[in-house]
Amino acid sequence: xxxxxxxxxxxxxxxxxxxxxxxxxxxxxxxxxxxxxxxxxxxxxxxxxxxxxxxxxxxxxxxxxxxxxxxxxxxxxxxxxxxxxxxxxxxxxxxxxxxxxxxxxxxxxxx
Amino acid sequence: xxxxxxxxxxxxxxxxxxxxxxxxxxxxxxxxxxxxxxxxxxxxxxxxxxxxxxxxxxxxxxxxxxxxxxxxxxxxxxxxxxxxxxxxxxxxxxxxxxxxxxxxxxxxxxxxxxxxx
Numbered sequence: 001x002x003x004x005x006x007x008x009x010x011x012x013x014x015x016x017x018x019x020x021x022x023x024x025x026x027x028x029x030x031x032x033x034x035x036x037x038x039x040x041x042x043x044x045x046x047x048x049x050x051x052x053x054x055x056x057x058x059x060x061x062x063x064x065x066x067x068x069x070x071x072x073x074x075x076x077x078x079x080x081x082x083x084x085x086x087x088x089x090x091x092x093x094x095x096x097x098x099x100x101x102x103x104x105x106x107x108x109x110x111x
Numbered sequence: 112x113x114x115x116x117x118x119x120x121x122x123x124x125x126x127x128x129x130x131x132x133x134x135x136x137x138x139x140x141x142x143x144x145x146x147x148x149x150x151x152x153x154x155x156x157x158x159x160x161x162x163x164x165x166x167x168x169x170x171x172x173x174x175x176x177x178x179x180x181x182x183x184x185x186x187x188x189x190x191x192x193x194x195x196x197x198x199x200x201x202x203x204x205x206x207x208x209x210x211x212x213x214x215x216x217x218x219x220x221x222x223x224x225x226x227x228x
Binding site: 052103 | 146148155156157158161170172173206212213214215216217218219220221
């Protein structure tokens with residue numbers, strides 16, 4: 001059973017920068033796992049932010065960026081805004097019998 | 112405008128059955144893989160099942176294997192999840208999700224399914 005691990009919680013200051021990470025129990029996260037990132041606010045469905053590790057959807061604010069950071073996938077928020085307070089989930093594509101595995105989510109607090 | 116609208120959730124007794132429906136619009140439904148993802152309120156996201164664009168290939172998570180069946184009707188632009196032998200641990204919000212070439216883009220608003228006596 002593959003496990004994807006994220007920081008349970010992080011705090012960021014308005015105007016600052018914060019990086020969320022996503023690790024795989026199978027080893028290094030590489031581009032072949034095609035990381036996706038989602039934002040979820042209370043009472044709402046998840047909203048897609050990043051796909052294929054670094055690519056943004058047309059609606060993704062420019063201050064969000066995806067990357068590989070060492071052995072993990074990463075989501076960096078620059079110029080953090082109060083409205084960025086939310087839960088963030090990563091998704092890794094493993095294919096086969098367990099094609100999608102989500103991380104446990106990071107609760108981002110902005111204060 | 113892309114829309115995914117789930118329906119069919121509700122209260123069902125343990126051991127019972129329910130069918131969820133996801134109506135798709137605003138895109139060529141038959142071009143996309145479609146998935147069901149669930150979320151226990153207050154908890155994380157969990158992949159449930161997927162179907163390929165023409166409906167000829169499906170698979171599902173071990174936790175629902177043999178009980179849940181995913182299907183689609185491309186003529187009706189509709190995705191289904193037939194859920195049988197329901198258990199309390201199946202209680203969750205169920206989302207239908209669109210996927211193409213590693214890009215998970217759109218989610219429905221979700222439908223809550225509660226298994227309880």
